Amino acid sequence: MKTFARITWYAQRVALAAPLGLVGVAHGQMPEPLVRPDIELVDVGEIQSVADQPHYGLLIAGTFTRVNGETRNGLARMVHGNTDPNWNPNPSWLGSVPLVPRRVRMSPDGGVFVSGDLVEIAGHGVDCIVKLKPDGQLDTAWTAPTTNCDFDPVFDREGWMYFIDSDHSVRRTRLDVGGSADPYWTHWPANGFAEPYKLMLEFGDSLYVASKTVRWNQTLIGKVPTTLNGYELWSREDQYDTVVAMQQSEYGVVYLAYAQGTIRKFDARNGSLSDAIMPNPALAGVRNMKLASSGFDEHLFVAASGGVRKFSTNGSDLASYPHAQRDFVNEMIPSGSSVLLAGKFSAVDGQESQSLLAIHGGGTPGPSATYEITGPGKIEEVVAQSNGGAIVRGSFIKADKLPRREIFRLTPEGIVDPGWSVQANDGINHVVIGSDSAVYIGGSFTNIVGGVFPLRFLAKLDAASGSPLSWWGPSLGLQYAPLDLAIDAQDRIYVAPPVQQANLGVRRVLVTPDGEPDQNWGPIHVSNMGGIDLVGDYLYLQSNQPNTIDIFRAELVAGTSGTSGWYFALQNGNSVPALNAIGADGVGKLLLGGRFEWYGSGDVRRNLLRLDSVGGVDESWLPQVNGGVNDIAVDAAGEIYIAGDFTTVGTQASNGLARLSPIDATPRADWMPAHGASSICVADAQRLFVVGDDWRNTFVALPLSVGGGGEVPAIERN
Numbered sequence: 001m002k003t004f005a006r007i008t009w010y011a012q013r014v015a016l017a018a019p020l021g022l023v024g025v026a027h028g029q030m031p032e033p034l035v036r037p038d039i040e041l042v043d044v045g046e047i048q049s050v051a052d053q054p055h056y057g058l059l060i061a062g063t064f065t066r067v068n069g070e071t072r073n074g075l076a077r078m079v080h081g082n083t084d085p086n087w088n089p090n091p092s093w094l095g096s097v098p099l100v101p102r103r104v105r106m107s108p109d110g111g112v113f114v115s116g117d118l119v120e121i122a123g124h125g126v127d128c129i130v131k132l133k134p135d136g137q138l139d140t141a142w143t144a145p146t147t148n149c150d151f152d153p154v155f156d157r158e159g160w161m162y163f164i165d166s167d168h169s170v171r172r173t174r175l176d177v178g179g180s181a182d183p184y185w186t187h188w189p190a191n192g193f194a195e196p197y198k199l200m201l202e203f204g205d206s207l208y209v210a211s212k213t214v215r216w217n218q219t220l221i222g223k224v225p226t227t228l229n230g231y232e233l234w235s236r237e238d239q240y241d242t243v244v245a246m247q248q249s250e251y252g253v254v255y256l257a258y259a260q261g262t263i264r265k266f267d268a269r270n271g272s273l274s275d276a277i278m279p280n281p282a283l284a285g286v287r288n289m290k291l292a293s294s295g296f297d298e299h300l301f302v303a304a305s306g307g308v309r310k311f312s313t314n315g316s317d318l319a320s321y322p323h324a325q326r327d328f329v330n331e332m333i334p335s336g337s338s339v340l341l342a343g344k345f346s347a348v349d350g351q352e353s354q355s356l357l358a359i360h361g362g363g364t365p366g367p368s369a370t371y372e373i374t375g376p377g378k379i380e381e382v383v384a385q386s387n388g389g390a391i392v393r394g395s396f397i398k399a400d401k402l403p404r405r406e407i408f409r410l411t412p413e414g415i416v417d418p419g420w421s422v423q424a425n426d427g428i429n430h431v432v433i434g435s436d437s438a439v440y441i442g443g444s445f446t447n448i449v450g451g452v453f454p455l456r457f458l459a460k461l462d463a464a465s466g467s468p469l470s471w472w473g474p475s476l477g478l479q480y481a482p483l484d485l486a487i488d489a490q491d492r493i494y495v496a497p498p499v500q501q502a503n504l505g506v507r508r509v510l511v512t513p514d515g516e517p518d519q520n521w522g523p524i525h526v527s528n529m530g531g532i533d534l535v536g537d538y539l540y541l542q543s544n545q546p547n548t549i550d551i552f553r554a555e556l557v558a559g560t561s562g563t564s565g566w567y568f569a570l571q572n573g574n575s576v577p578a579l580n581a582i583g584a585d586g587v588g589k590l591l592l593g594g595r596f597e598w599y600g601s602g603d604v605r606r607n608l609l610r611l612d613s614v615g616g617v618d619e620s621w622l623p624q625v626n627g628g629v630n631d632i633a634v635d636a637a638g639e640i641y642i643a644g645d646f647t648t649v650g651t652q653a654s655n656g657l658a659r660l661s662p663i664d665a666t667p668r669a670d671w672m673p674a675h676g677a678s679s680i681c682v683a684d685a686q687r688l689f690v691v692g693d694d695w696r697n698t699f700v701a702l703p704l705s706v707g708g709g710g711e712v713p714a715i716e717r718n
Contacts, residue, residue: 045074046344049103050331051112053077054637055671055705056134057084059112060342061104062330063096074102075114077136087136092120100128100150107155108586108638109175109663110134111142115151131178134670142178145171154201156226157587157638159620159663162207168195170209170230175663187222187230194220200246200254201226202268205587206233208254210243219243221256223271236271238264245289249298249313257289257302263315277315285328287343292334301339303329308341379691382681385437387463388412390683393431394691407431407441409466414701420466423449424459432487434511437463440493444481457481458495460515474515476507486534488556492518494539496532506532506541506554520558526550533582535590538564540582547571549579549596553615568615570596581631585610586638586662589618593629593642608632608642608665623665624650633682635704638662641688643677657690673702 045064053059057079060067067076070083077087093102094117102116112132114121121130121138128149131142144151146165153163155175160182162172169188171181187209189196194211201207205227211220219242222235242259248268249255256264261283266273285305292299299318300311308329310319329343379394390410392399399408400416406428409420422428424445432440439461446456451468457480460472480498487493491511497504505523509515530542530549534556541563543550553566570577572595581593590611598605598617607625610618627646634640640660642649649658649667656676659668675694683689687701 046330047342048098048101048330049105050333050340050342051104051106052333053106053112053134054635054639057087058340059104059106061102061114061116063098063102074116075104089114089121089132089136089138090123091118093117094119101152103152105153105155107153107161107175108157109159109661110668111139111175112136113151113153113161115149117149139178145173145178145181152199154199154207156201156205157585157662158226160226162199162201162226164196164199170196170199170207170224172226185226185229187224187232189220189222189235198243198246200248202248202254206268208246208248210246210256212241213237219256219258221266221271223268234271236266236273238273240264240276244286247289247291247300249291251298253313255289255291255300255313257286259286260284261286261304263289263300263302263311265313277311279309279311279315279317283309287328287330288332290332290334290339292339301332301334303332303341303343308332308339310339379679381431381679382683382689382691383431383433384681384683385409385433385439385463386435387437389417389437390681390689391431391433391439393428407466419464422461422466422468427481429481430485432485432493434463434487434491435489436491438469438511439463439466440485440487442482442485442495458509458515460511472511472515474509474517476509476517477501477504483529484531486532486539488534492556494532494534496529496541499529502527502529506539518558521556522561524554524562526552526563530579535582535584536588538566540590542579542582547576549577549594551579551582551592566615568611570594570598572596578628580629580644583632583634585634585640591632591640593632593644595628607644607646610665621665622650623660623667627656631677631679633680633688635682635688639668639704640665641680641682643680643690643692645676656694 045062047060047062049061051059057077059077061075063074065073068083072083072088073091074093075089075091077084098117100116105113107113114132115129118126118128118130120126124138127144129144129151131139133139146163148164148166151163153161155161159175160172161175162170165171169186172185173181189211194213196209196211198210199207205225207224207226209222209224213220219238219240220235221238223233224230225233240258240262243256244259245257247255252268253265254268263277264273283302283304286302288303290301292301298313300313302309302311307320309317312318329341331342333340379392381393383391385391389412392410393407395406397405402416402418407422409417411417425447426443426445428441428443428445430442434440441459441461442457447454448459448468451470453470455468455473457478458474460469462469476495478498480500482495483498484496485493493509495507495509505525507523508518508521510518526541526543528544530544533540537556539554539556541552541554549570551568552563554560554563570579577596579592579594583591585591593608595607598609605617607627607629608623610621612618625646626648627644629642629644631643640662642660643657645656646654648654652667652669654667655674657673659671675692677690677692679691681689686704688704690700690702
């Protein structure tokens with residue numbers, strides 16, 4: 001089917017690392033000196049809070065009054081190190097020494113929450129918590145749900161905001177409706193002597209609450225599902241006190257940083273504690289901690305009184321970012337091996353500066369400026385690699401004047417990789433990427449130059465060179481090209497059989513040692529198979545009936561040899577329906593795109609809908625796309641991109657390529673490309689690869705930043 005499901009989970013892993021496109025250093029290497037920062041704050045102010053506003057810039061809040069010579073009273077937006085002249089809410093605060101931290105927080109619906117000792121925004125008298133629109137204008141329809149001015153909310157992508165109320169309970173409210181909190185969801189700590197003071201939302205549907213036990217002066221950690229009205233799953237007491245930061249690994253481990261310098265980790269499923277990480281030399285005065293990853297390697301950045309230290313997740317000291325001990329770091333945003341620091345310091349790594357913001361490695365680069373790729377033909381598929389490259393498949397014979405038939409590799413810099421070449425004797429129809437960036441292809445080929453033995457219909461290519469690895473040769477009895485391919489997180493490949501050999505069923509192939517079929521899984525049969533897509537822990541199988549598209553789900557666990565009973569059907573009135581893309585949004589809900597109409601609860605879902613984990617249609621998500629959806633992509637911020645032949649989304653005009661809010665599916669009015677597309681792929685944190693005949697070039701890259709314009713030509717049509 002489409003490429004969406006094959007790149008979604010890579011995009012998910014990127015999202016966990018909060019990518020900013022910072023230039024990194026090799027793992028374990030001592031960092032270079034921090035560059036002289038571009039931002040200068042005066043009046044001996046400090047940055048107390050930082051928020052990445054996806055596709056716009058960096059938001060900062062604190063006690064400063066000027067930034068880079070521009071008047072900004074404690075709230076500003078930075079774009080590539082410069083103060084944004086068009087974003088100035090102009091707040092007034094109660095005093096120069098705030099009684100509570102001044103914070104800025106981004107929510108998934110694009111709103112900007114500002115809190116602290118606020119008294120006025122842009123001339124409007126306000127309480128201590130406000131919601132701003134993305135352009136910095138006050139959202140007058142939203143009212144603060146609490147009088148607790150020490151406001152540090154967390155957000156899910158279902159449209160809920162969680163916060164600590166004035167009575168020390170944990171509450172929630174809808175992002176799009178101001179006023180009272182949800183009366184049906186309240187978490188009171190299981191220990192009546194505990195007062196919550198810090199929240200963290202996990203990647204799934206649970207909330208972690210750190211509380212102070214007044215009687216014993218200890219910490220109580222609790223896990224609360226967001227779907228069961230605040231009923232507590234478990235709670236654990238810890239002898240350490242004052243949690244300053246919580247972070248969760250995508251591998252099910254939760255890390256806690258304590259003010260006295262200890263880092264604890266425990267199992268997110270049941271709360272079982274492991275040994276504490278005791279840094280040597282010991283940390284003191286810990287203020288913050290962030291978890292980051294480079295590929296599949298995770299590490300921790302910890303800000304303390306002696307500077308910022310970088311640790312492996314087993315406690316090994318990897319690097320340090322020292323600064324004057326009298327100063328401090330309040331917030332950090334990591335990206336791979338690099339980190340952005342915000343707080344109050346006058347020197348970093350011995351370099352004098354009056355700045356309060358520093359970026360390791362030379363600053364934040366913008367989107368790649370040029371692609372020098374030429375040649376006749378058409379791009380049909382772009383699949384991202386975890387090493388930063390991308391595999392491009394289509395019908396062409398040259399790329400950047402290099403002989404490249406049907407497939408080539410783009411480097412992370414956006415040029416055709418001169419050292420990566422594949423010469424197959426016939427068509428390449430499908431591409432999937434392994435976790436090690438190895439490339440698996442399916443097609444009508446029976447031989448690849450460089451292979452020791454003939455390779456029929458399936459092959460594995462080296463990630464660095466494209467050379468065929470002849471020892472990998474699945475024996476599935478294929479006599480024709482496979483109908484479709486998919487790959488899971490454990491690098492197991494699922495092969496949909498050719499239409500002429502439907503009796504073979506869907507099989508699973510093990511990547512190691514030699515590509516043999518998994519005898520403990522499958523085969524799975526459905527009639528009139530139209531394709532397969534893998535999302536999370538399930539394989540979705542499409543069955544094309546005369547007037548209906550049936551979708552079945554199979555589990556990936558060993559021993560499964562049939563579908564799970566999950567079933568969904570699509571129709572299109574009196575026309576033949578089409579399902580073009582299946583994949584997940586930022587929290588794992590299923591997205592379906594194509595040409596169909598689905599009726600439920602009196603509502604119509606045309607061409608795009610969202611399902612929950614049990615197969616129910618999300619009644620609150622109403623995009624109402626008036627034409628077919630060809631492809632879907634999701635970026636690291638959870639924004640949803642759709643491409644097709646539609647002209648409106650809801651009430652907003654569109655050229656067939658749109659960006660939607662993950663909360664309510666409303667199109668982003670400030671992102672309006674000139675044309676639609678037949679295929680799209682989020683390449684990294686900055687670029688959306690776009691394929692379509694309407695563009696003046698077959699293949700272009702659009703920036704994810706505001707506007708969606710400034711496309712860069714990739715493959716010119718001769």
